Amino acid sequence: MKSTIFSLIEKDVSAFPSMPGAAAKLLKLLRNPDSSTAEVENILRCEPGLTANILKMTNSAYFGLTNRVGSIRQAMVLLGWKRLYQLVIASCVSAMMDKPVPGYDLPAGELWRHSIAVSAAAEGLAKELQLSGTDEIFTAGLLHDVGKMILGKFVEQDLVKIDFETYHNLSFEKVEQDILGTDHAEVGARILEKWRLPAEMIAAVRWHHEPENAPSISQMGDVVHVADFISLMIGVGVGREGLQYEPSKAVTRRLGIHIGHIEKIASQTLEWVSDLTASFK
Amino acid sequence: MNQVITVGDMKIGGKGDILVTHALGSCLGLMVYDPAAQVGGLLHAMLPLSKINLQKAAQNPYMFVDTGVPEMFRQLYEIGGQKSRMVIKAAGCGQPLGNSEMFQIGERNYTVLKKLLWKNNIMLEAEDVGGVISRTVYFDLSTGQVIISSKGVKKEL
Numbered sequence A: 001m002k003s004t005i006f007s008l009i010e011k012d013v014s015a016f017p018s019m020p021g022a023a024a025k026l027l028k029l030l031r032n033p034d035s036s037t038a039e040v041e042n043i044l045r046c047e048p049g050l051t052a053n054i055l056k057m058t059n060s061a062y063f064g065l066t067n068r069v070g071s072i073r074q075a076m077v078l079l080g081w082k083r084l085y086q087l088v089i090a091s092c093v094s095a096m097m098d099k100p101v102p103g104y105d106l107p108a109g110e111l112w113r114h115s116i117a118v119s120a121a122a123e124g125l126a127k128e129l130q131l132s133g134t135d136e137i138f139t140a141g142l143l144h145d146v147g148k149m150i151l152g153k154f155v156e157q158d159l160v161k162i163d164f165e166t167y168h169n170l171s172f173e174k175v176e177q178d179i180l181g182t183d184h185a186e187v188g189a190r191i192l193e194k195w196r197l198p199a200e201m202i203a204a205v206r207w208h209h210e211p212e213n214a215p216s217i218s219q220m221g222d223v224v225h226v227a228d229f230i231s232l233m234i235g236v237g238v239g240r241e242g243l244q245y246e247p248s249k250a251v252t253r254r255l256g257i258h259i260g261h262i263e264k265i266a267s268q269t270l271e272w273v274s275d276l277t278a279s280f281k
Numbered sequence B: 001m002n003q004v005i006t007v008g009d010m011k012i013g014g015k016g017d018i019l020v021t022h023a024l025g026s027c028l029g030l031m032v033y034d035p036a037a038q039v040g041g042l043l044h045a046m047l048p049l050s051k052i053n054l055q056k057a058a059q060n061p062y063m064f065v066d067t068g069v070p071e072m073f074r075q076l077y078e079i080g081g082q083k084s085r086m087v088i089k090a091a092g093c094g095q096p097l098g099n100s101e102m103f104q105i106g107e108r109n110y111t112v113l114k115k116l117l118w119k120n121n122i123m124l125e126a127e128d129v130g131g132v133i134s135r136t137v138y139f140d141l142s143t144g145q146v147i148i149s150s151k152g153v154k155k156e157l
């Protein structure tokens, strides 16, 4: 039974939409230090929707630019290429992730709000802890639960089993593994692989509920793990499984996190979420 | 009229109002009702102590239990509520699994509430707190009835 479900999930992963061609090209350009601003502009010239989205986000209060940005060239100068990379991805997935997610009981917009909350809280934590090399943390946060979009349907079919008494004290990704043979973190990682995103980002998504099982320690993955709990605790995108996940003590220890860090970031997260989501409307 | 209280907010009202708040994770949901005056309020506070972010607390006292609860009582007194008649119920204050101290915001919210009430000689009439579930609260100000819903199951508090 489990293997049949697993092959159905595999099928859905391969049928999952790829990155739009223009976005894929842009992402490649933006990761290559030899590319030029003109090349990026050339691609975006034929993509008015994507361009408009990027500019709207650029002007979000979250990024704190004082003057209104009206062109991609300006956005690249003021925000930098790494931000632009994040915004291309955000703009491609926003519509898709705005839909309701059955199984996890997330109404329309909630997976997106949760993802934005984890991105912002993860960036906030990385800054608070003065971590470096976490440029991709925003995108890792944004995509950490993307697997729920595929797994939701299967979770819904098995809700009766999932609500079974034996599963009440088990971290939810283990419930998924037990019943479906995989979990939303693994499925999400497969989607990121399909999109050819960087390996560390894929690992952060794959191990966001089980950072202790990751083959190598990643600060980015660790921070996303903690930021996820912040978002759930403050009720942003908290679904059917509620807070039924287990935080890793090894992670909080190696990051040197205190409850003060967590509460401080929590107190700012809602504002970040409303700044970022406002720019999409 | 149905009024929705978002995270870090509070609303008061009277007869005919139903106060609703969704997705109480670690946050505290506090329902206060004066049956004689038929007035009440619902607070959805996120964090225990305002000292973690005084600037935020100045903008919005309802984000924190220590500033939100007194402000809620003050507003209820203004519309005719009396302390001696208040019926107080609490919901939320959940936690993730395990016992990591770093994620005990729910328990800390609850402790700060209990201390505040104790100092002011106020009893908690009923509570549905703790655990990993996320809760939705419906608070009917015509009757004072509080319904808690989680995973589609409703019960009266």
Ligand SMILES: [Fe+2]
Residues within 6 Å of the ligand: A144, A145, A184, A185, A208, A209, A228
């Ligand atoms: Fe997750």
Ligand SMILES: [Fe+2]
Residues within 6 Å of the ligand: A114, A118, A144, A145, A228
């Ligand atoms: Fe999550």
